[in-house]
Amino acid sequence: MKISDLNKTKVPVIGVDKALNKYDEVVLFPKKVARANQMLKNIGLPKSKKRHSKPAA
Amino acid sequence: MKLPAYELKSSDNFTTFEFVSIGIKGDIPKLIQFSTTNYKDVFNLAFGDKDTKTGNFDDTIITNNGDSEKVLATIVRCVYAFTHKNPEAWIYASGSTKARIRLYRMGLNRFLDEARKDFEVYGQINDQWEKFSNNVDYEAF
Numbered sequence: 001m002k003i004s005d006l007n008k009t010k011v012p013v014i015g016v017d018k019a020l021n022k023y024d025e026v027v028l029f030p031k032k033v034a035r036a037n038q039m040l041k042n043i044g045l046p047k048s049k050k051r052h053s054k055p056a057a
Numbered sequence: 058m059k060l061p062a063y064e065l066k067s068s069d070n071f072t073t074f075e076f077v078s079i080g081i082k083g084d085i086p087k088l089i090q091f092s093t094t095n096y097k098d099v100f101n102l103a104f105g106d107k108d109t110k111t112g113n114f115d116d117t118i119i120t121n122n123g124d125s126e127k128v129l130a131t132i133v134r135c136v137y138a139f140t141h142k143n144p145e146a147w148i149y150a151s152g153s154t155k156a157r158i159r160l161y162r163m164g165l166n167r168f169l170d171e172a173r174k175d176f177e178v179y180g181q182i183n184d185q186w187e188k189f190s191n192n193v194d195y196e197a198f
Contacts, residue, residue, distance in 0.1 A: 010175065011141040012065065012134040020068035020075055023090065028073075028114045029103035033092045036101040036149045039181065039197065040094060045147060046179040046186035 060130040071142040072100075074135045075107075080122030087128070088114055089135050091148065100143070102150040104132060117153045129164035133172075140176070151181075151197035158196060165198060166191050 027033055063076040074089040089104040105116030122128075140146055152158035165178070169189065172178055179186045180195030189198065 011137050012062075014065045014067045014071075014074070014134075014138050016069055017066035017075065018069065020066065020073045021070075023073040023088065024068050024070060027092050028088060028090050029092070029101075029105060029116050032103040032116065032151065032153070033094060033101045035151060035197075036092075036099070037095045039149065040096050040099060043181070043184050043186065045096070045099065046177070048177055 061127055062130040062134050063127060065131065065134060065138070067138065071139055074138070076131050078120065078122045078124055078128055080120075080124040082120060082122045085120055085122055089132060091135075091139050091143075091146075094149070096147075098143075098145045099147045099149060100139075102132075102136070102148050125160065126164070126167075129161075129167075133168055137175075149197060159194075161198070162195055165189065 063078065066075045067073065072091045076087055076089075078085040078087055086107040086109060087104055088107050089102070091100040091102055093099075094101055103116055105114045106118050106120055107114055136148060140148070150161065152161050162180075165172070169178065169191070178189040179198065180189040180193055181197040182193060182195050187193075189195070
């Protein structure tokens with residue numbers, strides 16, 4: 001990718017810090033995730049014309 | 058998006074991000090996490106302050122570091138990075154208090170025109186989803 005392309009993209013250039021990998025398997029904010037799961041159970045997702053998600057198997 | 062944002066670091070798979078808020082209360086490390094939910098491709102977005110002494114995270118603390126707009130701009134950058142890696146993802150976000158939800162809603166309003174070019178944005182109110190509109194007291198996004 002050229003520098004000019006990098007300047008136009010909305011996707012930021014982000015450095016990887018492997019020290020953060022240890023958090024990936026840990027739910028750091030469990031109350032928020034529980035709330036999200038409750039919402040999904042109660043009302044599901046918006047009706048999008050583009051795609052639909054279903055409960056994970 | 059041209060608003061100033063903090064420099065970000067990420068885990069290998071772009072689900073955990075870290076940055077340092079710099080403001081009137083000092084330098085405060087913050088962590089942003091996209092967590093899986095019970096639905097495929099639906100992720101919960103949450104962030105909070107890292108306690109440098111205990112290593113714990115708190116998403117209820119009111120930092121008041123005077124940089125809320127820059128923090129929100131940084132979170133938006135995370136959303137772009139995460140969805141670039143996970144283009145099918147839905148992202149759910151809410152606040153831990155009504156005041157915080159209002160803050161996020163106002164922040165989202167600021168980015169709305171830009172966000173709509175790249176995302177479908179919905180607000181949750183009264184157990185329903187609707188296309189996000191200004192000046193509606195949504196409970197989540």
